[in-house]
Amino acid sequence: MRNISIIFRKELKDMLRDRRTIFFMIVFPLILMPVLMTAIPKLFSNAEKKQQDKILNVAFVGAEYSQDLYQQFLDNESFIVYSEINENEIEQLILDDSIQVAIVISSNFESDIESMNQAPVSIYHRSADDMDVTQRRIGKTLDSYANQIRSIRFDKLNLDRKITDPLNISFHNFASGREQLGKMAGGFLPYLFVIFCFMGAMYPALDLGAGEKERGTLETLLVSPANRLEIMLGKFGVVALSGFVSVGLGFTGIYIAISQFITTNETSQIFDVLTSILQPETIVLVLSLIIPIAVFFSAILLSLSIYAKTFKEAQSIIGPLNILFFVPVIVGLVPGIKLDIITASIPILNISLATKEIIAGTTDFWLLAEVYTSMFLLAIGSIYFATKWFDKESVIFRT
Amino acid sequence: MIKINNVSKVFKLSRKQMKDIGDGFSSRNLTAVDDVSLECKSGRIFCLLGPNGAGKTTLLRMIATMLKPTQGTISVNGFDTIKSPKSVRENLGFMSNNTALYDRLTTDEMVKYYADLNGMTKDEFQTRKEELFTLLDMHEFASRRIAKLSSGMKQKVSIARTMIHNPQVLIFDEPTTGLDVMTSRAIIQLIRNCKDDNKTVILSTHRLGEIQPLCDDLAIIHKSKLFFNNTFDVFKNDMQTDSFEDEFIRLTGEE
Numbered sequence: 001m002r003n004i005s006i007i008f009r010k011e012l013k014d015m016l017r018d019r020r021t022i023f024f025m026i027v028f029p030l031i032l033m034p035v036l037m038t039a040i041p042k043l044f045s046n047a048e049k050k051q052q053d054k055i056l057n058v059a060f061v062g063a064e065y066s067q068d069l070y071q072q073f074l075d076n077e078s079f080i081v082y083s084e085i086n087e088n089e090i091e092q093l094i095l096d097d098s099i100q101v102a103i104v105i106s107s108n109f110e111s112d113i114e115s116m117n118q119a120p121v122s123i124y125h126r127s128a129d130d131m132d133v134t135q136r137r138i139g140k141t142l143d144s145y146a147n148q149i150r151s152i153r154f155d156k157l158n159l160d161r162k163i164t165d166p167l168n169i170s171f172h173n174f175a176s177g178r179e180q181l182g183k184m185a186g187g188f189l190p191y192l193f194v195i196f197c198f199m200g201a202m203y204p205a206l207d208l209g210a211g212e213k214e215r216g217t218l219e220t221l222l223v224s225p226a227n228r229l230e231i232m233l234g235k236f237g238v239v240a241l242s243g244f245v246s247v248g249l250g251f252t253g254i255y256i257a258i259s260q261f262i263t264t265n266e267t268s269q270i271f272d273v274l275t276s277i278l279q280p281e282t283i284v285l286v287l288s289l290i291i292p293i294a295v296f297f298s299a300i301l302l303s304l305s306i307y308a309k310t311f312k313e314a315q316s317i318i319g320p321l322n323i324l325f326f327v328p329v330i331v332g333l334v335p336g337i338k339l340d341i342i343t344a345s346i347p348i349l350n351i352s353l354a355t356k357e358i359i360a361g362t363t364d365f366w367l368l369a370e371v372y373t374s375m376f377l378l379a380i381g382s383i384y385f386a387t388k389w390f391d392k393e394s395v396i397f398r399t
Numbered sequence: 400m401i402k403i404n405n406v407s408k409v410f411k412l413s414r415k416q417m418k419d420i421g422d423g424f425s426s427r428n429l430t431a432v433d434d435v436s437l438e439c440k441s442g443r444i445f446c447l448l449g450p451n452g453a454g455k456t457t458l459l460r461m462i463a464t465m466l467k468p469t470q471g472t473i474s475v476n477g478f479d480t481i482k483s484p485k486s487v488r489e490n491l492g493f494m495s496n497n498t499a500l501y502d503r504l505t506t507d508e509m510v511k512y513y514a515d516l517n518g519m520t521k522d523e524f525q526t527r528k529e530e531l532f533t534l535l536d537m538h539e540f541a542s543r544r545i546a547k548l549s550s551g552m553k554q555k556v557s558i559a560r561t562m563i564h565n566p567q568v569l570i571f572d573e574p575t576t577g578l579d580v581m582t583s584r585a586i587i588q589l590i591r592n593c594k595d596d597n598k599t600v601i602l603s604t605h606r607l608g609e610i611q612p613l614c615d616d617l618a619i620i621h622k623s624k625l626f627f628n629n630t631f632d633v634f635k636n637d638m639q640t641d642s643f644e645d646e647f648i649r650l651t652g653e654e
Contacts, residue, residue, distance in 0.1 A: 006515045010504075017503040216497035220560070223463045223493040224516040225485050393466055394411070 003226040007234025015204050015238055025200045025242050029250035034257030051133035053078070058138075059085040059093065059102040065109040066119075072145050073103070078137070094126050101125045101138055116153055179360045189359065190352040192254070193247050193290055194329045198322055200246025201239050201297045208235040209305025210314035218396070232302070232390040236383070240298035247290045251283070285358045285368075289351050292375035296347070297325070299382035303389045309398060328352065344370040347378045400599055401439040401462060401568060406471035408432040408457050431457040433623040434471070441567075442597040444590060444613050446631070448604060448647065449620035455603045458620070459570050462601070463493050476567050476599075489517065492566035496573035498557040502546035506537060509545060510559050517564035524563070531559045535585070551582045558589060568599045587613060607643045621651040 015021050056079050063070040063083040073081045082099065090102040102124040112119035121142065127134050154161060212218040221231060301318060308314035325348060331337060332352025339353040350371040357363045389395055410429045432454045439445040449455045460466040462473055464484040472479060478486040500509055510531075514524040532538050535555045540548055545556065561569070574586050590613055593600050604610055617634050619627040627634065627650055640646045 002518075003516060006512070010508075010512050013508070014501055014503050215501070216495060216499035217501060219465065219495055219497075220493060220499045220513075222465045223488055223491060224513060225488045225518065226516050227485065397460075397466070 003230040004234045004237070007221075007226060007231060008237045011204075011208055011235055011238040012241070015207065015242065018203070018207060021203045021207065021242065024203050025246050026249060028199060029196045029246050030253040034253040037254065037257050048133060052137070055080060056101055056134065056137065057082065057099040059083075059090060059099045061085060061087050061090070061102060062105040062107070062109065065105050065107050066113075068148075069105065069109075069142075069145050072141055076141055079141075090124050094124060100134060103138070113149060176361070179362060188333070189254075189286075190332060190355040191326075191329050192250055193286075193355070194293070194326060194348065194351075196246040196250035197243040197290060197294050198297055198301075198325060201243030201294065201301055202318060202322075204239045204242045205298065205301035205305045206311055206314050206318065208239060209302050210308040210311045211305075213306065213308070213396075214310050222396070228390045228396075229387055232387055236298055236302055236386065239302050240294045243294035243297055244287075244290060247294070248287065251287075282358060282361075285363075286355055289354060289358075289371070289375070292372075292379040293348065293351055295379035296375070296382045299379075299386040303386045306390060307395050307398060332356070339364070339367050339371070341367070341370065344368075345374045347374060350374055400441050400474075400476060401437070401445075401601065402472075402474045403435060403437040403458075403462070404472045406432060406435050406458070406461060406468045406473060408454075408461060408466060409469040430623050432461070432468075432620075435620070435625045436471075437618055437625070437628060439599050439601055439616070441599050442594060443615040444594050444600045444602055445616045445618070446602050446604065446607070446610060446614040447618050447620060448607050450605050453605075453620045454623040455605075455620055456572060459493075459572055459601065459603055463491055463570060464488055489564070490567045492561040492564070492569045494557060494561040494569070494571050494574060498550075498553040500545045500553055500556055500560070503544060505542050505544050506548070506552075506556050506559075507541045509556055510563050513560045514563045519564060527563055527565060528559075531562060535559060535589075551579065554582050554586070558586065562589075566598070568601075569593050570601045570603070572603045573605070574602065607647070611643065619647060619650055626650050 058073060058079045058081050060070055060073060060081050060083050070081070070083065073079050085093065085099070085102070087104055090099075090104070093099045094102065104122040104124070106120060109119045123135075123138055125134050125138075212221070222228070226234075300321075304317050304321070305314045308317055328346065328349035329352045332349050337343065337349075337353065339350070339357050343353055344350050344367045354363075354368060354371045357368070408431045410431055412427055412429050435454075435458060437445075447455050447458070457466060461468050461480065462475060464480045464487050467481060472481070474480070475487045476490045478490065480487050501512075504512070507528075510528060511524065514527070519527070532541060535558060537552075537555050537559060540552055545553065548556065569590075571586075571590065574590070587610070590600055590602065594613075594615075602610055602613065607614070611631070614631040617627065617629065617631045618625060634646075638646045640649055
């Protein structure tokens, strides 16, 4: 035990002096993720707002055939409407970006409207990357005009609007805000936890296994009175702690992001629900699920790292592995997949599903017990494997 | 004292390793050390001579308990390497040709780590550290990180780490390979001091020239087999050629 503690303390000190480890263990979860979480949605909403506010140059071909419709576009301040453009010029003008949209109506537009037929309206535009905002803006003006015509037609025919809307639907959801958010965010959070845990554990594992082998320090450590089990457990402790701390900091980072950076009304409601979720017992339950996964990741990552001859080889082995670990988490995001007697026994997937249940406050005790048992067995199994693996001459002195 | 009795080490090879060896190597087993028996006495320097790949490092790793012999027994200071590996390691200092240090630790921290692993008390560590740091002139860079040290300084830290627990048996694997003259000389002096302190010293090398003044006993290992095992005086007296290299070739039957 004494040697495990000596090795643990030394490795921890060594690791905390490594910039790469600090980045993946502290900076990534605590700063980068919250920044990404707030910056990316903001970027999207800013881009959309920019598109909404942009003045569109609109060519209206056939203004003389419907003054009413033409007027609707003139009245909209976000459009500059040109009526003296020929239909055959449209394509070039749109491609040159001189105009963004062209609306073409035919000479019998008014008569079609009058005779209660459908009047064709052609819209020309060039939208590949502006999130369909142009289409939506034009569509809104046309919908408003179509509603006016519809009302006139209903009045003419002496019909009630209810005829075309036979159902008056209203939804009443008994799920609490916590339950709704839990099922939604509860699927996303384990995904982040697995990333944080994996990334946080990865660099210490690479350094403490393959890095030590490459530097030649493993050989001198093996000649010290510490036995292989003590060496493995000392190193393993640091790797697991690093993964676990990353998740804890990830939690903190997300909380800070939501409380400090997101201030709209809609999200303040989310924040209220989140505050109700972030009760000590929920945090303890979720973090206790992370412990076995941190143990499992650390044992596997350290085993693979010690197998590799060089740091580079270890990276090439571990790199593709994260996909394998993330698949069950992603499966947990699929709608309809719930925590039941079968899924509770599938490692990682069960973490994903159980987190959803814990956050939503709908945890079933026996299923949760099955999740803990499954993960506990996996953690013990992985430590046992790592212990045996460290004892193999063909692994430690692989050439 | 080290006693090696009929020790062999056979490695199981993977297909890839067999392919890497080449030359139509078809066996799944590679014998790295083949039935070797030796005795290294206290107060004497035992030189293990052999070309690269002869099996020297494998033999040293078995003495240091890193590898288990496939056959035979090894005892270090009376402790069997299989039955009492921890006691063997407590009595052992191992220095490879690689300085093998942690760049992010300071000189002090590096040496303290190995003192702690060897169960030294704070007072024992302070006394021994003072002795070694003075001997090797290391006080100036005691609190400097290893990454910032010159290669000569690193070699000194490596020596201090190996010697901190004052082991009775010392193994030096190619200790002077790639070192400048001054550092080589310092290491050779240190090995002499170990002999004067009645310690058991094994010195492994593939070039006898530079360490032959130190040599009391000599073993020649080649292609995993022992070709010579006697005192260095006997080796010199029985030489039938003009140089150590030629004598080595004559004894091993290589051209």
